[in-house]
Amino acid sequence: xxxxxxxxxxxxxxxxxxxxxxxxxxxxxxxxxxxxxxxxxxxxxxxxxxxxxxxxxxxxxxxxxxxxxxxxxxxxxxxxxxxxxxxxxxxxxxxxxxxxxxxxxxxxxxxxxxxxxxxxxxxxxxxxxxxxxxxxxxxxxxxxxxxxxxxxxxxxxxxxxxxxxxxxxxxxxxxxxxxxxxxxxxxxxxxxxxxxxxxxxxxxxxxxxxxxxxxxxxxxxxxxxxxxxxxxxxxxxxxxxxxxxxxxxxxxxxxxxxxxxxxxxxxxxxxxxxxxxxxxxxxxxxxxxxxxxxxxxxxxxxxxxxxxxxxxxxxxxxxxxxxxxxxxxxxx
Amino acid sequence: xxxxxxxxxxxxxxxxxxxxxxxxxxxxxxxxxxxxxxxxxxxxxxxxxxxxxxxxxxxxxxxxxxxxxxxxxxxxxxxxxxxxxxxxxxxxxxxxxxxxxxxxxxxxxxxxxxxxxxxxxxxxxxxxxxxxxxxxxxxxxxxxxxxxxxxxxxxxxxxxxxxxxxxxxxxxxxxxxxxxxxxxxxxxxxxxxxxxxxxxxxxxxxxxxxxxxxxxxxxxxxxxxxxxxxxxxxxxxxxxxxxxxxxxxxxxxxxxxxxxxxxxxxxxxxxxxxxxxxxxxxxxxxxxxxxxxxxxxxxxxxxxxxxxxxxxxxxxxxxxxxxxxxxxxxxx
Numbered sequence: 001x002x003x004x005x006x007x008x009x010x011x012x013x014x015x016x017x018x019x020x021x022x023x024x025x026x027x028x029x030x031x032x033x034x035x036x037x038x039x040x041x042x043x044x045x046x047x048x049x050x051x052x053x054x055x056x057x058x059x060x061x062x063x064x065x066x067x068x069x070x071x072x073x074x075x076x077x078x079x080x081x082x083x084x085x086x087x088x089x090x091x092x093x094x095x096x097x098x099x100x101x102x103x104x105x106x107x108x109x110x111x112x113x114x115x116x117x118x119x120x121x122x123x124x125x126x127x128x129x130x131x132x133x134x135x136x137x138x139x140x141x142x143x144x145x146x147x148x149x150x151x152x153x154x155x156x157x158x159x160x161x162x163x164x165x166x167x168x169x170x171x172x173x174x175x176x177x178x179x180x181x182x183x184x185x186x187x188x189x190x191x192x193x194x195x196x197x198x199x200x201x202x203x204x205x206x207x208x209x210x211x212x213x214x215x216x217x218x219x220x221x222x223x224x225x226x227x228x229x230x231x232x233x234x235x236x237x238x239x240x241x242x243x244x245x246x247x248x249x250x251x252x253x254x255x256x257x258x259x260x261x262x263x264x265x266x267x268x269x270x271x272x273x274x275x276x277x278x279x280x281x282x283x284x285x286x287x288x289x290x291x292x293x294x295x296x297x298x299x300x301x302x303x304x305x306x307x308x309x310x311x312x313x314x315x316x317x318x319x320x321x322x323x324x325x326x327x328x329x330x331x332x
Numbered sequence: 333x334x335x336x337x338x339x340x341x342x343x344x345x346x347x348x349x350x351x352x353x354x355x356x357x358x359x360x361x362x363x364x365x366x367x368x369x370x371x372x373x374x375x376x377x378x379x380x381x382x383x384x385x386x387x388x389x390x391x392x393x394x395x396x397x398x399x400x401x402x403x404x405x406x407x408x409x410x411x412x413x414x415x416x417x418x419x420x421x422x423x424x425x426x427x428x429x430x431x432x433x434x435x436x437x438x439x440x441x442x443x444x445x446x447x448x449x450x451x452x453x454x455x456x457x458x459x460x461x462x463x464x465x466x467x468x469x470x471x472x473x474x475x476x477x478x479x480x481x482x483x484x485x486x487x488x489x490x491x492x493x494x495x496x497x498x499x500x501x502x503x504x505x506x507x508x509x510x511x512x513x514x515x516x517x518x519x520x521x522x523x524x525x526x527x528x529x530x531x532x533x534x535x536x537x538x539x540x541x542x543x544x545x546x547x548x549x550x551x552x553x554x555x556x557x558x559x560x561x562x563x564x565x566x567x568x569x570x571x572x573x574x575x576x577x578x579x580x581x582x583x584x585x586x587x588x589x590x591x592x593x594x595x596x597x598x599x600x601x602x603x604x605x606x607x608x609x610x611x612x613x614x615x616x617x618x619x620x621x622x623x624x625x626x627x628x629x630x631x632x633x634x635x636x637x638x639x640x641x642x643x644x645x646x647x648x649x650x651x652x653x654x655x656x657x658x659x660x661x662x663x664x
Binding site: 052057058059060223227236242243244245248253254255256257258259260261263264265266267268269270271272273274277 | 595
């Protein structure tokens with residue numbers, strides 16, 4: 001007889017997340033009440049934003065309560081339905097959290113076609129990370145052909161799509177990633193023009209070499225010293241889409257950015273954004289992203305952890321940059 | 333027989349500007365050649381941007397060469413004309429530098445009416461500083477009635493106009509200034525709703541008290557710890573017009589901004605801007621600013637240094653915040 005497994009938030013991390021911040025429990029599989037569906041999750045997405053939800057620092061979304069199931073994007077199959085519209089056997093993407101089974105009123109669930117693209121792509125390039133990339137490129141950066149677009153965490157779930165979308169606009173696309181494996185992947189597989197290894201210890205020189213005409217658009221996932229260095233190579237009238245600051249998420253004290261003056265003298269626009277503000281973009285971008293993936297025009301890689309028990313370790317590894325591409329947990 | 337007096341850049345400052353960075357020389361009054369005018373400057377404007385021109389750090393405008401006349405906005409009278417359009421006796425505003433007399437091809441000079449507003453207002457509220465304020469408010473911040481608009485260096489030539497323009501939009505307007513005299517001036521004379529004294533040593537608490545609904549628009553002239561603290565009180569979807577960073581201009585090492593995360597989680601737009609990019613705004617804003625000044629709807633104060641020899645000391649004092657309102661040098 002199957003049981004449900006859930007990962008709960010056990011305690012709030014101070015500095016780096018540890019496995020002891022999580023508590024893995026077995027419970028009964030819940031029953032769908034009238035109007036609800038029961039979903040068996042096939043894939044759980046692990047994303048940097050979850051680090052923010054573990055803390056009580058003011059943010060755009062509420063913290064996860066201690067003892068509650070960790071939040072997370074999921075895709076799975078409806079195994080029971082008492083819902084007027086959703087049917088048993090349909091696949092749905094949503095945010096059902098770090099657990100094998102969940103009931104839902106159907107709100108926030110969207111039916112997906114597992115034959116169009118691989119099921120797990122709906123929590124990746126054809127899901128929230130892909131729409132994040134699309135929004136940053138097409139709503140904030142607005143790169144013009146011939147401009148240089150720089151993206152940090154370039155081999156990640158968001159960064160990889162940013163670079164490929166910018167290439168389609170006719171831009172020179174340069175990545176920043178940690179280590180030669182990730183850099184080689186962005187250039188050889190994703191088609192970036194260049195990629196700078198921030199771990200090589202000469203970031204400013206390497207950025208100048210990789211961006212001989214400076215940087216017109218910067219998609220920021222990292223923050224800290226990477227951001228501070230990139231500010232020095234921005235061109236006049238450049239745009240920065242501020243999507244993430246993963247280097248600060250586990251720091252006791254955030255890094256102090258010293259090159260703010262570049263924003264002034266180069267008349268830079270810096271725009272912070274959160275994709276969940278732009279639900280309209282999901283409707284506009286997802287069909288296009290699905291077609292680009294189905295036709296092989298957008299490529300991606302996945303790092304897959306096997307089973308929900310592996311999720312905490314995989315999450316910590318992702319925060320440390322140990323994964324390549326989209327970090328997933330396979331639940332079935 | 334009159335002679336010309338000029339203030340030259342003698343050396344580049346390291347850290348704080350000193351009077352030894354300037355060299356005051358007497359020369360012959362130049363003669364207008366065919367197509368030129370000779371202007372006798374009546375007023376020299378002293379502005380924070382000049383600190384940037386003294387250094388070789390990359391900026392939006394070229395540095396002043398060692399031995400060259402310091403750049404600066406001026407208003408004066410044409411005392412000789414060999415120009416087809418400009419006439420002796422006309423008053424012109426332009427950028428003729430730290431000197432009593434200058435010849436000009438007429439490019440960049442605009443004829444002004446000394447009867448409409450006081451002559452020196454054309455290098456202040458009805459000039460570059462006023463248009464800077466107008467551009468920040470009406471092109472970048474776009475404050476809506478009921479929103480809270482915060483402005484640093486609130487008693488300065490730019491900040492004072494920012495606050496009064498924002499008041500006209502129906503906003504709650506809060507200033508940041510150094511010391512009780514400046515704070516009282518912004519509230520009692522300029523009509524700000526509140527002003528926070530950053531020298532009082534509890535900036536965050538005072539900002540929270542003065543901005544109970546948070547900050548929707550921030551006009552930044554200062555940077556450093558002031559900016560870092562303001563980031564903590566910004567509202568979701570707020571806008572920051574980054575106009576100046578005077579606290580860093582004389583620092584050996586710029587301050588490190590630690591609260592960048594607020595830009596992300598609050599989806600803030602930060603826009604650096606330089607008014608000289610927006611010559612269109614001069615044509616649009618100056619007639620409106622002149623009318624607002626002439627009808628007493630925009631108020632301002634001046635700190636006047638007497639004579640060109642006093643300019644270096646007055647400039648250093650302005651960088652230290654010793655002036656109130658617009659810093660001018662009276663040349664005649």
